[in-house]
Structure formats: C-alpha cells, structure tokens
Amino acid sequence: MDVVARHLATIDRLRTRDLPAGGAGHHTVELDSGHGPRPAADDLYALREAMAQRLGARWGEAPPWGQLTLRLRLARGEEIPEPWATLCLRTDELDVWQAGTVWLAVGVADRDEADAIRLLATVTRTAPP
Numbered sequence: 001m002d003v004v005a006r007h008l009a010t011i012d013r014l015r016t017r018d019l020p021a022g023g024a025g026h027h028t029v030e031l032d033s034g035h036g037p038r039p040a041a042d043d044l045y046a047l048r049e050a051m052a053q054r055l056g057a058r059w060g061e062a063p064p065w066g067q068l069t070l071r072l073r074l075a076r077g078e079e080i081p082e083p084w085a086t087l088c089l090r091t092d093e094l095d096v097w098q099a100g101t102v103w104l105a106v107g108v109a110d111r112d113e114a115d116a117i118r119l120l121a122t123v124t125r126t127a128p129p
Contacts, residue, residue, distance in 0.1 A: 004050045007031045007121070014123050015102060026083040026124035033118045044108045044119045051106055052095040059097040065128065066093050080129055083122050090120070096128060103127060
C-alpha cells in the first residue's frame with residue numbers, strides 16, 4: 001500500500017470514530033512527520049497535495065484555506081471554536097472538505113521551528129468559522 005493510500009485509510013477510520021455529541025468534538029491525528037532539515041517540509045507538502053487530489057475526487061475540489069485571517073481574529077480576541085483555533089496556529093493553510101456530517105481538514109503543521117514538521121488530519125462536526 002502506498003503512503004497516500006495508507007493515510008487515506010487512516011482518514012477513513014478517523015471519520016468513522018465517534019465524535020462527542022454536541023459541542024466541538026473533534027479528532028486530530030499526525031499522519032506523518034518530517035525529522036530532519038527543512039527539505040522534509042517539501043515532502044510533506046507534496047504528500048498533502050497528493051492526498052488533496054484524491055480527497056478532492058471524492059468530495060469535490062476546494063481551494064486551500066489560508067489561516068492568516070483566523071490568526072488575526074484570534075489576536076483581536078475573537079473566540080474561534082476548536083479545532084480551528086489550534087489548527088490556525090499550527091498551519092498556514094488547510095485543505096478542507098465537508099464529508100457527510102463531518103468536516104475534514106488536512107494540513108502541514110510547520111509554524112513552530114522548534115518542533116518537528118507534521119502532516120495532520122482532523123475530523124470535526126464544527127464547521128470552519
């Protein structure tokens with residue numbers, strides 16, 4: 001099984017897990033991480049793009065969601081629901097789809113230079129703000 005197919009299978013399992021009823025229930029998993037110099041980020045971005053193409057074929061093409069506006073809204077003191085508040089602080093952009101009753105987001109968390117770069121997937125019932 002190739003790496004994209006493996007990550008898509010993980011996302012499919014994540015979508016079938018129970019989310020807490022009501023409120024902002026969500027699950028976030030690390031699909032992959034870059035251990036090493038910055039070029040590892042290029043690999044994770046390429047992997048994210050490959051996944052976005054396959055997921056877009058399932059649920060429709062959608063442009064990436066830039067996270068700067070959410071970060072600015074947070075800085076102004078606006079309350080942003082989870083998991084979107086955390087994701088906007090960890091990623092610069094997300095690929096987002098609505099898949100049935102849940103939202104799915106995939107992004108590369110690379111904003112913290114002291115931390116490993118990570119490819120993340122999140123499912124939630126909370127619509128993006």
